[in-house]
Amino acid sequence: MKLAYYPGCTLKATARNFEVSTLESSKKLGIDLVEPERWNCCGTVHALSKDDVMHHLAPVRNLLRVEEMKKSGLIEENRVVTLCAMCYNTLKRANQVFNTDSDKAKKINENMENETSHYEGTVTVEHILETLKSLSWDALHSKIVKPLSGLKVAPYYGCLLLRPRGIGIDNADNPTIMEELLKALGAEPVDFAYKQKCCGSYHTVYMKEVVADLSYKILDHAQRAGADILVTACPLCEYNLGPRQTEILKRVTRFNQIPVIYFSQLLALALGLGEEATVFGENKPDPRPLLRSKGLLKEKNSDDRE
Amino acid sequence: MIENNNSMVNIFVMGKKHTVPADLTIMKAMEFAGHQFKRGSGCRGGFCGACATVYRKKGSYKLQGVLACQKQVEEGMIIAQIPFSPSEKKTYNVDKINANANTFLEYYPEIARCLACNTCTKACPQDIMVMDYVQAALRGNITLAAKLSFDCLGCGLCAMRCPAEIVPYNVGQLARRLESKYIEGPTEHVLKRCEEIKNRKFDDEIEALKKAEKEKLTKLYNSREIITK
Numbered sequence: 001m002k003l004a005y006y007p008g009c010t011l012k013a014t015a016r017n018f019e020v021s022t023l024e025s026s027k028k029l030g031i032d033l034v035e036p037e038r039w040n041c042c043g044t045v046h047a048l049s050k051d052d053v054m055h056h057l058a059p060v061r062n063l064l065r066v067e068e069m070k071k072s073g074l075i076e077e078n079r080v081v082t083l084c085a086m087c088y089n090t091l092k093r094a095n096q097v098f099n100t101d102s103d104k105a106k107k108i109n110e111n112m113e114n115e116t117s118h119y120e121g122t123v124t125v126e127h128i129l130e131t132l133k134s135l136s137w138d139a140l141h142s143k144i145v146k147p148l149s150g151l152k153v154a155p156y157y158g159c160l161l162l163r164p165r166g167i168g169i170d171n172a173d174n175p176t177i178m179e180e181l182l183k184a185l186g187a188e189p190v191d192f193a194y195k196q197k198c199c200g201s202y203h204t205v206y207m208k209e210v211v212a213d214l215s216y217k218i219l220d221h222a223q224r225a226g227a228d229i230l231v232t233a234c235p236l237c238e239y240n241l242g243p244r245q246t247e248i249l250k251r252v253t254r255f256n257q258i259p260v261i262y263f264s265q266l267l268a269l270a271l272g273l274g275e276e277a278t279v280f281g282e283n284k285p286d287p288r289p290l291l292r293s294k295g296l297l298k299e300k301n302s303d304d305r306e
Numbered sequence: 307m308i309e310n311n312n313s314m315v316n317i318f319v320m321g322k323k324h325t326v327p328a329d330l331t332i333m334k335a336m337e338f339a340g341h342q343f344k345r346g347s348g349c350r351g352g353f354c355g356a357c358a359t360v361y362r363k364k365g366s367y368k369l370q371g372v373l374a375c376q377k378q379v380e381e382g383m384i385i386a387q388i389p390f391s392p393s394e395k396k397t398y399n400v401d402k403i404n405a406n407a408n409t410f411l412e413y414y415p416e417i418a419r420c421l422a423c424n425t426c427t428k429a430c431p432q433d434i435m436v437m438d439y440v441q442a443a444l445r446g447n448i449t450l451a452a453k454l455s456f457d458c459l460g461c462g463l464c465a466m467r468c469p470a471e472i473v474p475y476n477v478g479q480l481a482r483r484l485e486s487k488y489i490e491g492p493t494e495h496v497l498k499r500c501e502e503i504k505n506r507k508f509d510d511e512i513e514a515l516k517k518a519e520k521e522k523l524t525k526l527y528n529s530r531e532i533i534t535k
Contacts, residue, residue, distance in 0.1 A: 009407070009445035013406070038435075039441075043421075043422070057421055057423050057424070058422035111423065114424065
């Protein structure tokens with residue numbers, strides 16, 4: 001299955017472990033993710049302001065690239081897969097604006113007049129979790145070579161995959177799609193009350209203490225519920241819950257660090273792929289001691305970058 | 307080539323109407339009309355980027371960006387030269403910076419304000435995909451940014467049109483410097499030539515040229531070897 005894949009900037013810069021683990025797993029599952037030859041910023045939070053047509057140009061231009069890929073036969077269906085939760089949210093919402101507000105749609109196309117074609121609104125934006133689900137969890141389960149038995153995983157959704165309701169990939173109040181994935185991988189999903197609470201988002205730039213406070217609550221609740229590790233689908237959540245644990249340590253002396261990784265890294269592990277696909281070496285804190293203690297990774301070898 | 311059709315056209319230079327021969331470039335037409343260039347003119351061959359010019363034509367909302375030395379006049383052109391664009395050009399030591407996205411964000415953080423509106427691309431007289439190279443720099447794809455911006459003359463029109471106030475040509479220059487320093491690395495033939503210059507291989511030749519008469523220089527210039535693709 002050939003699908004268009006929109007990467008976004010973070011996956012090309014700081015979340016390489018998210019991209020590599022997903023692309024390698026997809027290859028293994030027979031999903032051919034094709035990156036557009038030309039793409040630009042998804043638009044991030046700019047595009048979320050409602051009355052601003054100018055900021056919708058970035059996401060819609062990317063959707064136009066997907067239509068172009070379809071027209072030139074590079075992909076079979078007008079679907080684009082995203083990994084980053086921010087890119088998913090931005091592209092999906094811009095697409096919704098385009099398809100429900102014909103005045104804005106016209107203005108957006110008028111402002112992209114030097115493109116060779118106009119965007120027609122035909123693209124479906126989906127998250128890789130939805131793509132995997134559409135292929136059925138049983139089909140995925142049958143391809144697992146290393147079941148993650150005994151690993152207690154708390155899925156952390158954050159906000160961008162779920163809200164606003166109209167574009168969420170799952171029930172905004174009680175999402176289960178990552179639990180379903182984790183079960184298919186043979187892991188034990190851990191339910192906890194903070195799975196869709198805010199991580200502090202961009203406050204991480206200027207108000208680290210806000211993020212430290214919110215992240216601590218999320219991590220603490222997950223640990224109390226028995227989790228060994230958390231998984232997420234958002235590079236910003238990953239950063240705020242992972243590397244930012246050093247800020248929590250400065251404030252909460254009793255705090256015990258816990259690994260936070262992308263769901264795709266566990267997927268790659270369960271599919272039997274090695275460090276070149278799982279890229280655990282780029283996570284902070286390092287998840288490998290835990291995975292070794294659970295018998296899911298071999299003992300330390302010289303290839304590990306620690 | 308431009309053909310002489312013996313006709314005249316009307317152009318407007320900064321609002322004043324002039325009737326000029328239709329086969330002239332904007333630059334020559336302005337000189338025909340009495341303007342004398344002190345700034346806004348350089349190589350006259352489309353290489354230096356000094357003669358950035360914008361125009362609209364009667365009946366069209368489109369604002370076009372061109373080089374005055376390259377674009378032929380057309381009936382009804384309303385013309386203004388933009389010989390200089392104020393820009394914040396950062397100083398850095400290329401030996402001490404890293405080849406990654408953060409370097410672009412450190413020196414030109416405003417690139418994160420790019421809306422992907424593509425106005426820069428529309429303004430470019432060189433038909434460069436300006437927005438695409440700014441976007442490539444933003445995500446740390448130095449090779450792509452360097453490749454796409456390669457034909458940039460630094461005329462400044464992109465910077466004057468950008469709603470995010472980015473100065474794309476400085477970003478492109480940084481990309482090309484990082485590319486040649488850290489990714490491509492030094493090229494064999496350049497190193498070889500530097501060595502030859504150091505060993506004074508061409509000194510006699512240069513001295514001979516310096517002393518040559520105009521006639522001999524003209525002959526040499528006109529019979530020089532030109533390698534085309």
